[in-house]
Amino acid sequence: MREVDVIGVRVEMPSNQPIVLLREVAGDRYLPIWIGAVEATAIAFAQQGVVPPRPLTHDLMKDVLEATGAPLAEVRITEVRDNVFYAVLVFDSGAEVSARPSDSIALALRTGTRIVVDEEVLAEAGLAVPAEQEDEVERFREFLDQVTPEDFEAPEEQ
Template sequence: MEVEMKIRGLMMDPVTNMPIVILKDVGSDTVLPIWVGVYEANAIALEIEKVTTPRPMTHDLLKNVLLGMEAQVEKVVVTELREDTFYAVIWVTRNGSPVSIDSRPSDALALALRVDCPIYVEDEVLKTSKQAAQISDRVTADDLRKWLEGLGDDDLGRYKM
């Protein structure tokens, strides 16, 4: 079963200094942190803040290609968490036929923001993520999840490179 999520914000992991995209369940306080690369976080941040660039970024190019091919992005789904790596699929419809495209979650999320399509996470990913946090040697993952769930709007601020 898929759980609809929204991008709640971006923040820096204070331990690893890596960007984290915070997804939040639209129907509850459940959050899912996904660590991403700096370039992907920048692409997401630019779209969140509606910053236009003089030339198309890679995700803008992908959007333009899909529009040029008269394809519609229906949704993106974070489908799996395996060995601390998240996997995602972009669902596109063209000429009435659905097509699934394998993707990194960060790229799928950046595209979802640009085409304004829904974001989903498989409920098994949410369960696996919680279990991984519980059995992990790093207490910080579980602590981070609890801390993220308690964040307010003022706590996230703007993402800074």
């Protein structure tokens, strides 16, 4: 198992499908996982520290775990079959519960729980980005965050 960080949620074009992007803590591989819009919002809210006026499902799960004294020890992304990812919630008691990776990640971000990915999953679905290209990827992301459609308009001829 390899520990990963949650880089963030992006929208894959042209399908407009949300992706959560994970990165190896001690390595150069990224793991994109296609997720639903609701889960993408839940992950983004957790990363941005957004607290809704009423608890969302993942906030409720966190509150239930705290109220029952059942801390989450680890989130494991265990396999990928036919492009579908599988995860397991591992509790301090040793109990394990099957879950979708998107829900697991949203809960892990709320509870401060580490996320790990099976080495075989990273080997099959991970994307290696060499360190020298990572700076270029980051500069491109910053450019995309700041560019507007008007930046691509042709100047008016005089």
